Amino acid sequence: MPERSELVSLRCQVNGRPVVAEVEPRLSLADFLRQHLELTGTHLGCEQGVCGACNVLLDGQLVRSCLLLAAQADGLEVVTVEGIGGPGGQLSRLQQAFLDQHGLQCGFCTPGMLLAAEALLRENPKPSRDEVVHAISGVICRCTGYTDIVDAILAARGGQ
Numbered sequence: 001m002p003e004r005s006e007l008v009s010l011r012c013q014v015n016g017r018p019v020v021a022e023v024e025p026r027l028s029l030a031d032f033l034r035q036h037l038e039l040t041g042t043h044l045g046c047e048q049g050v051c052g053a054c055n056v057l058l059d060g061q062l063v064r065s066c067l068l069l070a071a072q073a074d075g076l077e078v079v080t081v082e083g084i085g086g087p088g089g090q091l092s093r094l095q096q097a098f099l100d101q102h103g104l105q106c107g108f109c110t111p112g113m114l115l116a117a118e119a120l121l122r123e124n125p126k127p128s129r130d131e132v133v134h135a136i137s138g139v140i141c142r143c144t145g146y147t148d149i150v151d152a153i154l155a156a157r158g159g160q
């Protein structure tokens with residue numbers, strides 16, 4: 001256990017809730033979310049910025065949480081896959097579209113895909129197919145062949 005003097009203070013918003021913590025300076029944002037806040041919907045695949053499984057929104061920007069330190073979220077707003085549902089715990093339009101269009105199989109890539117799609121649709125509510133393909137190009141899916149994922153995102157357009 002590190003000495004308290006070795007810890008850094010962190011204050012941020014996570015999925016709309018204030019979070020105050022003391023963390024190791026080297027702790028990644030992904031590990032902070034998963035281990036300290038038990039938000040295990042943020043997946044870890046490669047842990048080197050390649051697969052996109054760890055995508056979250058940081059002040060609205062899509063980021064790979066394995067490449068950021070938790071301390072870098074100080075003063076900022078983090079949104080994870082647990083924070084993009086509909087009201088009352090219902091599926092959002094985007095999540096429902098993934099279900100309806102068979103946009104997932106094993107589900108490992110799904111949080112990263114959803115966050116990439118969420119970031120796209122917030123910025124561009126009516127993306128073209130090419131824009132959707134480009135937006136998810138940083139997330140690796142081993143199962144689906146991507147077509148159903150793209151169809152799901154296209155089906156969710158305009159409803160964010």
Ligand code: FES
Nearest residue numbers: 045046047052066
């Ligand atoms: S786990 Fe972060 S990009 Fe793969």
Ligand code: FES
Nearest residue numbers: 105109141142143
């Ligand atoms: S659904 Fe299995 S990796 Fe994408």
